[in-house]
Amino acid sequence: MEAGIATAERRSALRDLLAPGLAALACLGILVALGTWQLERRAWKEALIARIVARSRAEPPMALPSPASWDPARDEFERVRAAGRFLHDRETLVHGLAPGETPGRALQGYYVVTPLRLDDGRVVLVNRGFVPTELKNPRDRAAGQVEGAATVTGMLRQSEARGMFVPAPNAATGEWFNRDVAGIAAARDLPGAAPYLIEADATSNPGGWPRGGQLRVDLPNNHLQYAFTWYGIALCLVGVFGAFAWRRVHGDEGA
Known part of the structure; x- marks a missing residue:
């Protein structure tokens, strides 16, 4: 009699586990998918970093593409050389930060975009x-205002x-934020x-500010640890649900 009651209770407990089991399975699928996505992002990031590094070291620099072949997505990070004259009267300031002299402290100021x-x-x-910021006005950085022919x-x-x-x-001041x-x-x-x-390199303006060469090619690549995090949470979910299910089905046996 007692064995029959125990069997019936166990079946009832198993039925009660159906809804939380399905929910846990859905969460497990999401966590595994997120971990796998991070691994795919890691491979993509490594390929991007390799592409940027290879192009940034290309010698000699290529000529600027002609209008007929302009393709920003394809040409991004190509190392180029261009010669002409700066139109300083159409200079645009873009708010930004740059590494300071003290490690960990950034300088606040502007990136100078000149046609x-x-x-x-x-x-x-x-x-x-x-x-x-204190050199916002071109008159305060006259040594860096390249006049005449310039090569970038x-x-x-x-x-x-x-x-x-x-x-x-800000159209009134000509300041941009991107x-x-x-x-x-x-x-x-x-x-x-x-x-x-x-993005001019450091040799394009030997006369002082603005200082080029601010583009960093050492992009962060933390996707592997993100993947381990998602997979770790998935394992924890399996362990927690397994313990929960065991107690629901066999809880009274340990009493």
Whole structure:
């Protein structure tokens, strides 16, 4: 009699585990999928880093692509060299941070984006580098205002997307908060400008500020530890649900 009651209670407990079991299985699937996605992101990030490093070290730098072959997604991070004259009167300041002299402390200031009119008449925006806030006015960094013919070496970059919490540009002061190539070109009346900008390297402005070479190619790649985290949570879920199910089915046996 008691054995029959125990069997019936066990079957009831198993039925009661159906809903939480399905929920736990769904959560387990999500956690495993997130871990697998992080592994895929890791492979993608490693390929991206290898691509950036290889292109950043390319010698000699390639010529700027012609308008007929412009493709920002394909050409991004290509190392290029361009010659022309800077249009300093159409300079644009983009708020940003740069590494300071003290490790761990960043300087607040601006990235100086200046149009470069090439010898063939084309125009490309150049991120000439960083200036601290106190050097916002070009008169305070006259040594770095390259006049006459200029040669720029650097890497091609696409527009920087404006995030949800990034302010809109200030048309009155000409200050921007993201490197929006098309927006800056339109605001500065530069029709036909290239759809990307050149991130100038440190050798493109030997006369002082702005300081180029701010582009960092050592992108963080923490996706493996993220994957282990998701897989670890999945294992914990299996252990917790297993213990819960055992107690529901066999709880009275240990009493």
